[in-house]
Every structure is written in C-alpha cells, then in structure tokens.
Amino acid sequence: MYFEFTCAQCKKKLRLREEYAGKKARCPYCQHAQVVEPPAPSGPADPLSFLREVLPARPDSGAARASTPPATTPPARRPAASASRDESASGTEVNIWHSGLLGFAGFMAIYAVLFPFQNSYLGALLWQRGWVQFAEIWFASWSVVILIFKARKLSVQRRSMLFDLLPADISKEINAESAGRFMQHIRGLPIQAGESFLVNRVLRGLEHFGVVGSSGEAASRLQSQSDIDANAVDSSYTLIKVFIWAIPILGFIGTVIGIGQAVGSFSAAMSAASDLGALKESFNSVTGGLATAFDTTLLALVLSMFIMFPMSSLQKAEQDLLNWVDEYCNENLLKRLKESGAAPLLRGADGKAMQAAIDAAMAGHHAEFRAWAKKLEATGECLAQQIAKAWTQTDEKIRERHTQAMREINKAGESFQQTAERLKTASEKQAAAMNELAPRTAEIQNHMVESMERSAQSICSAAESLNSYFAAIQDGLGSLNNVLGQLGEKQVVVQAPQSRRRRWRLFGK
Known part of the structure; x- marks a missing residue:
C-alpha cells in the first residue's frame, strides 16, 4: 500500500510505499533528504466500502466530477520535453x-x-x-x-x-x-x-x-x-x-x-x-x-x-x-x-x-514492438553465435598451443635430465680420479721428504769431510812453516833423480 507525505522544505506532496516509512528519502523536487514519518492510523474501515468498487457509477457522477475544479499543478523546474523526445530517451x-x-x-x-x-x-x-x-x-x-x-x-x-x-x-x-x-x-x-x-x-x-x-x-x-x-x-x-x-x-x-x-x-x-x-x-x-x-x-x-x-x-x-x-x-x-x-x-x-x-x-x-522483438532476437542469436564461435576457436587454439608447449617442455625436460645425468657421471669420474690421485700424491710427498732428508744428511757429511780436510791442510801448512823456520838461511839443493837410459836392442829392450 502507498501513503502520501509532504516534503518538509518545498511542501510538495509525495507518495511512498508503507514499508519505507521511517527511512530517509530524497525529494525529487528540491533534493531535500528527510526521514519519512509513518502514516497516521486511519479510522475504522467502512464495512460497505466494497460496494463502491462493485456498484456502477451513477450517471451524474461525471457531471459532479466535471464541476470539481482541477487542482493547480506546480510549475515545472525545466521545460517539458516533447513526446518524441520522451519516447526516444532511455532510463x-x-x-x-x-x-x-x-x-x-x-x-x-x-x-x-x-x-x-x-x-x-x-x-x-x-x-x-x-x-x-x-x-x-x-x-x-x-x-x-x-x-x-x-x-x-x-x-x-x-x-x-x-x-x-x-x-x-x-x-x-x-x-x-x-x-x-x-x-x-x-x-x-x-x-x-x-x-x-x-x-x-x-x-x-x-x-x-x-x-x-x-x-x-x-x-x-x-x-x-x-x-x-x-x-x-x-x-x-x-x-x-x-x-x-x-x-x-x-x-x-x-x-x-x-x-x-x-x-x-x-x-x-x-x-x-x-x-x-x-x-x-x-x-x-x-x-x-x-x-x-x-x-x-x-x-x-x-x-x-x-x-x-x-x-x-x-x-x-x-x-x-x-x-x-x-x-x-x-x-x-x-x-x-x-x-x-x-x-x-x-x-x-x-x-x-x-x-x-x-x-x-x-x-x-x-x-x-515487432521490429524491436526481431532486432533483439537477431542480436541475441548473432551475439550467441559469435561468442560460441569465438570461444570454440579460442579454446582450440589454446589446446593446440598448450599441447605443443607441453611437448616442448617434455622434450626440454628430457634433454635437461640427460644433461644432468652426464654432469653427474662426469662429477663421479672426477671424484674417482681424485680419490686415486690422493694416495699417489701422498706417496710422492713421502718420497720427496725422505729424499730431502737423505740429501740433507749427505750435505752434512760432506760439510764435515770438508772441515776435516781443511783442518788437515791447515796442519800441513803449519808443519811446513815450522820446517821453513828451522832451515833458516840454509841452502837447500834439490836434485832430481837420475833415470836410467834405455837402449833399444834388436830383439827387445
């Protein structure tokens, strides 16, 4: 049911449904927002009111209504549009x-x-x-x-x-x-x-x-x-x-x-x-x-x-x-x-x-009406067909690209797995070679240490021999100096030993 209420600012009469009573509404005339007061309770209903709707109107009712002066309508806030414009406009x-x-x-x-x-x-x-x-x-x-x-x-x-x-x-x-x-x-x-x-x-x-x-x-x-x-x-x-x-x-x-x-x-x-x-x-x-x-x-x-x-x-x-x-x-x-x-x-x-x-x-x-119905029906069918066709084509393309992409990804994954296996094999071989080289390197290092120790010992013994040799030479030189001091100014004649003269014979020496 609807009830009437009056805008508090412009005093225009408005109509609203009863369930909106107590809520805020904006006046379409002056744009004033107000809380709609609920309608006042009406008096007791007339038990014969239904007869007014059932019984036909009296012949003089039209004259009575004609004698009633029409209510003055409020002035419009803007000029009214023509009928053609009203029909063409859309809400x-x-x-x-x-x-x-x-x-x-x-x-x-x-x-x-x-x-x-x-x-x-x-x-x-x-x-x-x-x-x-x-x-x-x-x-x-x-x-x-x-x-x-x-x-x-x-x-x-x-x-x-x-x-x-x-x-x-x-x-x-x-x-x-x-x-x-x-x-x-x-x-x-x-x-x-x-x-x-x-x-x-x-x-x-x-x-x-x-x-x-x-x-x-x-x-x-x-x-x-x-x-x-x-x-x-x-x-x-x-x-x-x-x-x-x-x-x-x-x-x-x-x-x-x-x-x-x-x-x-x-x-x-x-x-x-x-x-x-x-x-x-x-x-x-x-x-x-x-x-x-x-x-x-x-x-x-x-x-x-x-x-x-x-x-x-x-x-x-x-x-x-x-x-x-x-x-x-x-x-x-x-x-x-x-x-x-x-x-x-x-x-x-x-x-x-x-x-x-x-x-x-x-x-x-x-x-x-018929033209609009045909246009709407044609537009709907055309749009549905285009959407279905485009969706089918797009879905097929997406499936093809997806299948192709998955194939390439699988191939790339296989090649990547093979490369990883080769790298793993090479790393295992390198680790084995390193394990084999480790004892040899340790053995060579030990031999080098032993050789260096023997060389050091040899050098030490050679140095001791040289020291003793130099000491003997020094003793010999000291003895020579003593002999020369004892001789003094004595004349020493050194004669060379005479050698036998060899003769050649016919049958030998």
Missing part, C-alpha cells in the same frame, strides 16, 4: 562513446599514477607484462564507467518513484475525461518521461486509455511496456557482459604468450647447457615468461570478479525497480481506471470508424 541505456572515452581517460590516469612505481609489484604487473595487461585495464575501466552511469540513472529512477503522479486532488477516479488532466500534471513534473520507467509507463497507459477507453486494453498496453522495459534493461548490460567474457579470454591469451616465451627461452637454455653461467641467465628468461603467463590470468580473473559483483547488484536493483513500477501501476493506476463509455474524441463515431482509429493508432506501436 537505462548508457552512451557507448562517452563511456568509452571516459574509460580511456581512467585507463590513462591509472597508468600515470603507477608510472613512478614500476619497480613495485603492482607497477610491474601493469607495466612489464606485455600488451594484454593494457587491454584488460582499458576494458575494466570502460566497464566501471558504464556501471557508474547506470548507478546514477538508477538513482534518478528511484527518486522519481516518490512523485505523486496520480494525485487524488485532480480526480479520485481515472476516466477518459480526467486522463488528459493527469497527463498534463505528469508532463509538468521536473523529470522527462525517458528518464523514468514509472513516468513513461503511466503516460503511455493514460494515453492509451484516453484513446480506447478500455481498462483491459490499458492493462495490456502496460504489460507490453513492462516487457519492453525489461528487455531494455537486459540489453543495456550486453556490453558489460561482453567485457566480462573478453577479459578472461585476454588473460588466457597472455598465458599462452607467456608459456610460449618460457618454452622458447628454455630451448635456448638447453642449447647452452655446457655453460653454467649462460644456463643460469637463460633460466631468468624462463621464469619471466612464466610470470607473464600467470600474472595476466590472475589480473583478468580479479578484474572479472571486480566487475561482475557490482553489475549483478545493479541488475538486480533495476529488476526490483521494474517490479516496483509494476506494483505502482497495479495499485495506483489500474485500480482507479473507470470505463465511462466511449472516449470524448470518439463519441458519435460508428463502430467501424472507432475500430479503424484504434487500429491506426496502434499500428505504429505494434510495428515498433
């Missing part, structure tokens, strides 16, 4: 180009802020992982801008629910005569029909009822408009859903690129396996490729979750808003519709002319 669509430009500006701002911090983990994640990260951040920024615009539109929609679109001051019942005054009152409100599902739906229902004069037809028209609004809400999230689908695909593409770089670097590392320094440097390239592969997928999944949760919340809020609009129309419009004969514009016309006028008036709407 849920977001301009793709404006949101795309603002999303690109947000993308540039993010990278400008992180430019001085490229050495940090977050800066390296966005700056040093290839082009995939740039595309993911741009799509995410675009989606966030669209969600912000839709949140603002949803806020306007909720504020418009407080308008008293069908005030009882104009007429307690809505018939073909009073429908025009209600439409004039609604067009004087400070909101366009395209900005609010409620205002647009009530206007279309009143216009249809004013032409046809049938509450059943008006209910059908409201139901058709409800379906159109629901389809518009669903289609407004198509681009965001595409981004939510595209961002993880970009993450998988980055994973394939990173794994490809890692495998290529690992193949180069295996070709330089004999050089341990080059092997270590090549492993840095391998780990860099793996970091790119994992970081792109991580960022894509985080961004998808970051977009998906607020999108689901906004979509649910808009669906609740549409349910609220349906309830408002059922409670405040359909229950007050009273069929009082033919509409004023069609009185005096025969049945065929009336049917022709109705068909002519509804032909454009039916054609519009």
Whole structure:
C-alpha cells in the first residue's frame, strides 16, 4: 500500500510505499533528504466500502466530477520535453562513446599514477607484462564507467518513484475525461518521461486509455511496456557482459604468450647447457615468461570478479525497480481506471470508424514492438553465435598451443635430465680420479721428504769431510812453516833423480 507525505522544505506532496516509512528519502523536487514519518492510523474501515468498487457509477457522477475544479499543478523546474523526445530517451541505456572515452581517460590516469612505481609489484604487473595487461585495464575501466552511469540513472529512477503522479486532488477516479488532466500534471513534473520507467509507463497507459477507453486494453498496453522495459534493461548490460567474457579470454591469451616465451627461452637454455653461467641467465628468461603467463590470468580473473559483483547488484536493483513500477501501476493506476463509455474524441463515431482509429493508432506501436522483438532476437542469436564461435576457436587454439608447449617442455625436460645425468657421471669420474690421485700424491710427498732428508744428511757429511780436510791442510801448512823456520838461511839443493837410459836392442829392450 502507498501513503502520501509532504516534503518538509518545498511542501510538495509525495507518495511512498508503507514499508519505507521511517527511512530517509530524497525529494525529487528540491533534493531535500528527510526521514519519512509513518502514516497516521486511519479510522475504522467502512464495512460497505466494497460496494463502491462493485456498484456502477451513477450517471451524474461525471457531471459532479466535471464541476470539481482541477487542482493547480506546480510549475515545472525545466521545460517539458516533447513526446518524441520522451519516447526516444532511455532510463537505462548508457552512451557507448562517452563511456568509452571516459574509460580511456581512467585507463590513462591509472597508468600515470603507477608510472613512478614500476619497480613495485603492482607497477610491474601493469607495466612489464606485455600488451594484454593494457587491454584488460582499458576494458575494466570502460566497464566501471558504464556501471557508474547506470548507478546514477538508477538513482534518478528511484527518486522519481516518490512523485505523486496520480494525485487524488485532480480526480479520485481515472476516466477518459480526467486522463488528459493527469497527463498534463505528469508532463509538468521536473523529470522527462525517458528518464523514468514509472513516468513513461503511466503516460503511455493514460494515453492509451484516453484513446480506447478500455481498462483491459490499458492493462495490456502496460504489460507490453513492462516487457519492453525489461528487455531494455537486459540489453543495456550486453556490453558489460561482453567485457566480462573478453577479459578472461585476454588473460588466457597472455598465458599462452607467456608459456610460449618460457618454452622458447628454455630451448635456448638447453642449447647452452655446457655453460653454467649462460644456463643460469637463460633460466631468468624462463621464469619471466612464466610470470607473464600467470600474472595476466590472475589480473583478468580479479578484474572479472571486480566487475561482475557490482553489475549483478545493479541488475538486480533495476529488476526490483521494474517490479516496483509494476506494483505502482497495479495499485495506483489500474485500480482507479473507470470505463465511462466511449472516449470524448470518439463519441458519435460508428463502430467501424472507432475500430479503424484504434487500429491506426496502434499500428505504429505494434510495428515498433515487432521490429524491436526481431532486432533483439537477431542480436541475441548473432551475439550467441559469435561468442560460441569465438570461444570454440579460442579454446582450440589454446589446446593446440598448450599441447605443443607441453611437448616442448617434455622434450626440454628430457634433454635437461640427460644433461644432468652426464654432469653427474662426469662429477663421479672426477671424484674417482681424485680419490686415486690422493694416495699417489701422498706417496710422492713421502718420497720427496725422505729424499730431502737423505740429501740433507749427505750435505752434512760432506760439510764435515770438508772441515776435516781443511783442518788437515791447515796442519800441513803449519808443519811446513815450522820446517821453513828451522832451515833458516840454509841452502837447500834439490836434485832430481837420475833415470836410467834405455837402449833399444834388436830383439827387445
């Protein structure tokens, strides 16, 4: 049930559901926020009140209502838009180009802020992982801008629910005569029909009822408009859903690129396996490729979750808003519709002319409904086919690249294992050779020590012999000096011994 309350600042009458009593609401006229006071308890219900709804209205009721002066509508805060503009405006669509430009500006701002911090983990994640990260951040920024615009539109929609679109001051019942005054009152409100599902739906229902004069037809028209609004809400999230689908695909593409770089670097590392320094440097390239592969997928999944949760919340809020609009129309419009004969514009016309006028008036709407239904159906089928085809192709490419990468990794692992085995065998041989050389080296060292000891002993004995020899020479020289002193000036004649003269004989010496 709905109840009326008055804005504390601008004194305008507003309507709200009873469950919102005691909560804060913002006036759509002056934007003043206040706590809505609960409605005062009404007196005892009239036990015969149901007869007013069952019994037909008296013939003079129309004259009585006609004699009642219409309530003066407040002046509009801005000029009312034309009917064509109201029909073309949308309360849920977001301009793709404006949101795309603002999303690109947000993308540039993010990278400008992180430019001085490229050495940090977050800066390296966005700056040093290839082009995939740039595309993911741009799509995410675009989606966030669209969600912000839709949140603002949803806020306007909720504020418009407080308008008293069908005030009882104009007429307690809505018939073909009073429908025009209600439409004039609604067009004087400070909101366009395209900005609010409620205002647009009530206007279309009143216009249809004013032409046809049938509450059943008006209910059908409201139901058709409800379906159109629901389809518009669903289609407004198509681009965001595409981004939510595209961002993880970009993450998988980055994973394939990173794994490809890692495998290529690992193949180069295996070709330089004999050089341990080059092997270590090549492993840095391998780990860099793996970091790119994992970081792109991580960022894509985080961004998808970051977009998906607020999108689901906004979509649910808009669906609740549409349910609220349906309830408002059922409670405040359909229950007050009273069929009082033919509409004023069609009185005096025969049945065929009336049917022709109705068909002519509804032909454009039916054609519009069919065109929109076909467009939505074609768009949905085309989008589903493109998504399925793209996903199949991407999945096949990812599987092929993954299989090829796994084969190369297995080959590289086998070659690495063989190289490790060869290095292990060489190290074992070197250890065995060192073990064999150790006792020989010890034996040679012992022989050298013994030889040096023997040489030292020989040198020592030779030195002693020289000392004794020099001592003997010194004694001989001393004896010679003594002999020479004893001789003095005596003449010493040294005669050479005479040798026998050999003679040669005939038969010998």
